[in-house]
Amino acid sequence: MSELKIIGKPIPRHDAWEKAFGLTCYAADFTLPGMLYGKVLRSNHPSARILSVNTSRAERLKGVKAVLTAKDVPRNESVTRFGQTHAVGGGFEGLYRVLADRKVHFMGEAVALVAAETEEIAKRALELIQVEYEPLPGVFDPIEAMKPDAPLVQEGRSNIITHYEVVKGDVEKGFSEADVVVENTYRVPFVDHAYLEPESGMAWIDEDGVITIRVSTQVIEHFRGIADVLNLPHNRVRVIGTYVGGGFGGKEDITVEAFLALLTYKTGRPVKLTYTREESILSHSKRHPYVMIYKTGAKKDGRLTALQAKLVSDAGAYVYLSPWVLLYSMVNAAGPYRIPHVKVDGYTVLTNNTFTSANRGFGAPQVCFAYESQMDELARRTGLEPEKIRMMNYLEKGEALATGQVLERHVALKETTEKVIEALEERTSPSGQMRIGRGIASGMTSYGRMVFLHDTSRSHVSIEMDGSVTIRAGIQDIGGGQASSLCQITAEILGVPIEDIKIYIADTALTPFAGTTTATRQLYMSGNATLMAAREVRKILVHKAAGMLGIDPESLDLVDREVIDKEGTGKGLPLKEVVRACASDGLPLYHVALFKAPFRNVAQFERIEGQVFPDFTFGTHGAEVAVDEETGRIQVLKLISSFDVGRAINRLSVEGQIEGGAIYGMGYSLTEEVILNQGITMTPSFSEYLLPTSMDVPDVETILIESGDGVGPFGAKGVGEPSVCSVAPAISNAVYDAIGVRIYDLPLTPEKIVRALQSKVKAEGYL
Amino acid sequence: MEYLRPQNLKNALHLMKQWKKKATLIAGGTNVIPDLRARAVRPEVLIDISHLKSLAYIKEDKRKIHIGALTTVSELASSKIIEKWAPLLSHAANQLGNPLVRNRATIAGNLADGSPAADTAVPLLALEAIVVIQGGKEKQVPIHQFFVGPNQTVLKRDEMIKEVIIPKFNPNAKTAYFKLGLRNSMAVSVVSIAVLMEMEKTFCKKARIGYGAVAPKPIRAYRVEEMLENKELTERLLRACCETIGKEISPISDIRASKEYRTEMASVLLKRVMKRVTQ
Amino acid sequence: MKVSKTYPLKLNVNGEWKKTEVTPRETLLHVLRERLGHTELKEGCGKGDCGACAVLLNGKPVNACLTLALQADGKNVVTLKGIGTPDKPHPLQESFVKKGAIQCGFCSAGMIISAKGLLDENPKPSREEIRKAISGNLCRCTGYKKIVEAIEEAGQNIKKSVGRSQ
Numbered sequence A: 001m002s003e004l005k006i007i008g009k010p011i012p013r014h015d016a017w018e019k020a021f022g023l024t025c026y027a028a029d030f031t032l033p034g035m036l037y038g039k040v041l042r043s044n045h046p047s048a049r050i051l052s053v054n055t056s057r058a059e060r061l062k063g064v065k066a067v068l069t070a071k072d073v074p075r076n077e078s079v080t081r082f083g084q085t086h087a088v089g090g091g092f093e094g095l096y097r098v099l100a101d102r103k104v105h106f107m108g109e110a111v112a113l114v115a116a117e118t119e120e121i122a123k124r125a126l127e128l129i130q131v132e133y134e135p136l137p138g139v140f141d142p143i144e145a146m147k148p149d150a151p152l153v154q155e156g157r158s159n160i161i162t163h164y165e166v167v168k169g170d171v172e173k174g175f176s177e178a179d180v181v182v183e184n185t186y187r188v189p190f191v192d193h194a195y196l197e198p199e200s201g202m203a204w205i206d207e208d209g210v211i212t213i214r215v216s217t218q219v220i221e222h223f224r225g226i227a228d229v230l231n232l233p234h235n236r237v238r239v240i241g242t243y244v245g246g247g248f249g250g251k252e253d254i255t256v257e258a259f260l261a262l263l264t265y266k267t268g269r270p271v272k273l274t275y276t277r278e279e280s281i282l283s284h285s286k287r288h289p290y291v292m293i294y295k296t297g298a299k300k301d302g303r304l305t306a307l308q309a310k311l312v313s314d315a316g317a318y319v320y321l322s323p324w325v326l327l328y329s330m331v332n333a334a335g336p337y338r339i340p341h342v343k344v345d346g347y348t349v350l351t352n353n354t355f356t357s358a359n360r361g362f363g364a365p366q367v368c369f370a371y372e373s374q375m376d377e378l379a380r381r382t383g384l385e386p387e388k389i390r391m392m393n394y395l396e397k398g399e400a401l402a403t404g405q406v407l408e409r410h411v412a413l414k415e416t417t418e419k420v421i422e423a424l425e426e427r428t429s430p431s432g433q434m435r436i437g438r439g440i441a442s443g444m445t446s447y448g449r450m451v452f453l454h455d456t457s458r459s460h461v462s463i464e465m466d467g468s469v470t471i472r473a474g475i476q477d478i479g480g481g482q483a484s485s486l487c488q489i490t491a492e493i494l495g496v497p498i499e500d501i502k503i504y505i506a507d508t509a510l511t512p513f514a515g516t517t518t519a520t521r522q523l524y525m526s527g528n529a530t531l532m533a534a535r536e537v538r539k540i541l542v543h544k545a546a547g548m549l550g551i552d553p554e555s556l557d558l559v560d561r562e563v564i565d566k567e568g569t570g571k572g573l574p575l576k577e578v579v580r581a582c583a584s585d586g587l588p589l590y591h592v593a594l595f596k597a598p599f600r601n602v603a604q605f606e607r608i609e610g611q612v613f614p615d616f617t618f619g620t621h622g623a624e625v626a627v628d629e630e631t632g633r634i635q636v637l638k639l640i641s642s643f644d645v646g647r648a649i650n651r652l653s654v655e656g657q658i659e660g661g662a663i664y665g666m667g668y669s670l671t672e673e674v675i676l677n678q679g680i681t682m683t684p685s686f687s688e689y690l691l692p693t694s695m696d697v698p699d700v701e702t703i704l705i706e707s708g709d710g711v712g713p714f715g716a717k718g719v720g721e722p723s724v725c726s727v728a729p730a731i732s733n734a735v736y737d738a739i740g741v742r743i744y745d746l747p748l749t750p751e752k753i754v755r756a757l758q759s760k761v762k763a764e765g766y767l
Numbered sequence B: 001m002e003y004l005r006p007q008n009l010k011n012a013l014h015l016m017k018q019w020k021k022k023a024t025l026i027a028g029g030t031n032v033i034p035d036l037r038a039r040a041v042r043p044e045v046l047i048d049i050s051h052l053k054s055l056a057y058i059k060e061d062k063r064k065i066h067i068g069a070l071t072t073v074s075e076l077a078s079s080k081i082i083e084k085w086a087p088l089l090s091h092a093a094n095q096l097g098n099p100l101v102r103n104r105a106t107i108a109g110n111l112a113d114g115s116p117a118a119d120t121a122v123p124l125l126a127l128e129a130i131v132v133i134q135g136g137k138e139k140q141v142p143i144h145q146f147f148v149g150p151n152q153t154v155l156k157r158d159e160m161i162k163e164v165i166i167p168k169f170n171p172n173a174k175t176a177y178f179k180l181g182l183r184n185s186m187a188v189s190v191v192s193i194a195v196l197m198e199m200e201k202t203f204c205k206k207a208r209i210g211y212g213a214v215a216p217k218p219i220r221a222y223r224v225e226e227m228l229e230n231k232e233l234t235e236r237l238l239r240a241c242c243e244t245i246g247k248e249i250s251p252i253s254d255i256r257a258s259k260e261y262r263t264e265m266a267s268v269l270l271k272r273v274m275k276r277v278t279q
Numbered sequence C: 001m002k003v004s005k006t007y008p009l010k011l012n013v014n015g016e017w018k019k020t021e022v023t024p025r026e027t028l029l030h031v032l033r034e035r036l037g038h039t040e041l042k043e044g045c046g047k048g049d050c051g052a053c054a055v056l057l058n059g060k061p062v063n064a065c066l067t068l069a070l071q072a073d074g075k076n077v078v079t080l081k082g083i084g085t086p087d088k089p090h091p092l093q094e095s096f097v098k099k100g101a102i103q104c105g106f107c108s109a110g111m112i113i114s115a116k117g118l119l120d121e122n123p124k125p126s127r128e129e130i131r132k133a134i135s136g137n138l139c140r141c142t143g144y145k146k147i148v149e150a151i152e153e154a155g156q157n158i159k160k161s162v163g164r165s166q
């Protein structure tokens, strides 16, 4: 291929136009005649036995069409693979319970469902359902929950879901070789995804009796799990994904789908169910809180000798993706550093808190906060500049992680660090009580799923008689430009303007399966599948045209709806003529490609070894902060993100991901926390759960490195999740730089800053 | 639920008298509508006064500013008269809630809601505003007597705020306002403070200090005011004031901040406003 | 169940008068979305915390979820669809798309409304003024930078086109 024409350009996304005009039909915007409104009754106890559920008053209410409890669910409990097809075992599959049965395990767990003629009636019906609870002792702290006498969260199973370890060398030896050792305990909170669009969907039964669910989801392939709930064959449930109003991992698990399927199945009518914001915060998954005990050793000259960590994550009341998230944390726990001796122990533990699952970064940001805070302390202790000590220890291409996975591709951390330091420029001068500080942090985040999940994606590209192009791919577009990137790739290969392309996405009945829009995998997986499919179609066209023109196919190119001779002979043909000629010859004007990630199998789960991920994205964040020493308020003045994105398929989308990710990480650092008090949510809405506003954020500066060495199409890497990873430690390190105190638990609230400063003054006072 | 839209103040008062406890008065609705949604209030009748435009005004005469009950927070925030004669209120209005809310929220609604963190109340306390209440007959209540407790005011079921009067202050007086919240927009005050000081060089002739979110209601810091008035402002005196304020307030702990933090910040903010006005 | 009384409502939405019957409890957001089909405005929180539901009410940006439908009786409401259409896009819509200010798009309707409210009063706002004007509109995807740039650019484009027509 010659010079790229469309890839790499900042091209506005086709879906952005529709969104700008208010034409996009999000999940809650869809209606059908005769539809009912669904509502969910949720438990108001974090741990209790259900003694009785009396639905008769609700059923008698005029306008109520169904009231369902656990006994009405054909298969209330199933083991779910979370949309994945390959069975892995090893505790990787979790219990999915549609409605609480004998017990409720967390506050907000679904107990009953209602469908009614109006939303008001449905709400009223919920009030009429009488549930008698007997409160049971609960456990709300994962460390407590690990103790032998702790109450069991789920009957018949230990609270400890999994224990993993990573072992490299001999840490004892490593620490004995160290001149400095720092040891700290870090804590990170529950976090909400806080997508602006609450969970929503609509279900109906089509004229063939297929249960059809149109839903805001990151995973249409939950249709299998939903069919299992209804005891129906998989091909009797169809899921259509909408353009998603933000996902960030929170719409990776089933949200409203099974409820909708049940209600429509029982009533025979279309049903719509949309959560309120409060319901969303109360009931959907959260980012895992972790307790992380870290011990890191280094030589006087800064070389790392050993790292030991113990990670405990709070899984909440159900397993969901907790083992997966923990596994990510395990692989990432030592960071992108060359450390001869490593030992990491990780546990994920059930509690009676809201369940936790995927959240942008998937276990990587948590440990990054710990290992990058440790690196900063080591820098102070060794007297090295924070960037120096990092540069000295960064892994390079060809070296291996503590798990043994060899980094087969470019590791750009030296470049990203240099760029960030450069971009931080002059230090802002302090004024009044404001202290200025700056910090950096680097991180790594995988893109693509764990290789033992045997991930695949498919894409169908076809060209119509008039030269317009259609893509069919079962991807979910969650706002990151997922659909649009596939259009760009196809436009590039087939030499047509992007307007000539129509893409159909996210329909289990009509689009080939492309897997989940999670794990920063879509560009990598479906981008490659689409690239393969488009190339096949191109091949057919070029060969036909070569015959028609009597030119060697090698010298032909597709440009601007024409087949042209690259040699500049002026010979060529309009693309559509070639298409017609192909059609009359009965040549296939389409191709379905299947892209496979590398497949590996796990020998055993307990000890993690070898390749776990296809590849990683590396990057560095730099922050400059102003800390008000008296109030503890932090203002982020500069936030710089530098990433090796391999290749920017769409510069606007890439920058958008990186800017948005940086602010997502800033919220994690400073204000965001779902506060649970004995299992009870104290932050039920956006007036308590605080996202950064436009007046809180700096203009994020993005510096892209394009090594071209990613495993995605055109050498691209994924950035959706990596963009969050190292923000919190960069900010926390900047805070340390400003005021000389380190906060070991997120978020860095004003009150924690003030307290830490006070203890510092006290400690120094005694010296 | 019924909905009534009185055509004038008199009519509105008549309806309030008629429905008493069964009715809820609604102006901008930024407190009432979320309460209705959460079923925190379940009125039988809504009396909507939002369209009574004759109650939306900012006027000045020789000695006073008159602010009609239905004046929106945006109108306060952009008013030249307020900027000149009640800059404290201007600052507070500019930081209340967010721009969308400010276009609906009214001054009377903010006061009548009676939140301990009510942002317009704090500058109005320092400015010694008067709340004009219309019931059977008109009453003028100094704002420091208006609040009774958390979400409680002196307003009776059949009374309404008609306007707020702010006496024009000595043009030489110095003022300052600070709101401490957890973010820069859409933040409920963790602590807020407003001061008005009449100074002759470093001699304080008059001090008025309002605080929000540090007691069951917006308060004046009388003891500190007394310590300052008719005194030479020395470092030592200011330090003593910053200590005293901790004893004068009674904050609570909630998810936003602990009572200890609020107490310390009350003192920090006092120090800051003092610095501002003595500069 | 007690049935709430309904009342007639007349609204001018995007230049067209609409009539319907509503209960007192219904918000402007609910009526626009559920009764009048204006699903371009979004519900992100239902209580003033997110700005996704913003509309211009008699020219001023407000939260439609914090306004009872009956409080808007007889008034002019402008939604995103009233600002521009694919045939006649408003400079804000163009700049939002071209600058990459739209990702998931759930905040866009409200953002563009707040921006419109600002530019109507102040066609050449500073970045600070822009940040303030959209500070009641949360965006979880973009980090706001591209939104601020888009509004700035739209302001310049509006000025240019006004300049030309004069």
Ligand SMILES: Cc1cc2nc3c(=O)[nH]c(=O)nc-3n(C[C@H](O)[C@H](O)[C@H](O)COP(=O)(O)OP(=O)(O)OC[C@H]3O[C@@H](n4cnc5c(N)ncnc54)[C@H](O)[C@@H]3O)c2cc1C
Binding pocket: B024, B025, B026, B027, B028, B029, B030, B031, B032, B033, B034, B069, B070, B073, B095, B096, B097, B098, B101, B104, B105, B106, B107, B108, B109, B110, B111, B112, B113, B115, B117, B118, B119, B120, B155, B159, B160, B161, B162, B186, B187, B188, B189, C047, C048, C049, C066
């Ligand atoms: C997102 C959001 C953010 C907010 N942020 C802040 C903030 O930062 N600071 C702050 O102080 N407040 C804040 N508020 C609260 C609210 O906006 C203000 O209190 C507002 O000023 C209330 O005015 P309103 O006209 O909307 O009142 P309404 O909701 O109409 O009424 C509030 C109360 O006052 C009564 N009332 C209204 N008018 C009168 C009258 N003339 N006479 C007697 N009683 C009357 C009503 O019956 C009701 O009890 C916020 C609200 C929201 C939704």
Ligand code: FES
Binding pocket: C042, C043, C044, C045, C046, C047, C048, C049, C050, C051, C052, C053, C054, C063, C064, C065, C066
């Ligand atoms: S829905 Fe109206 S502000 Fe969030």
Ligand code: FES
Binding pocket: A196, A245, A246, A479, C101, C102, C103, C104, C105, C106, C107, C108, C138, C139, C140, C141, C142
């Ligand atoms: S673009 Fe998704 S919330 Fe703004």
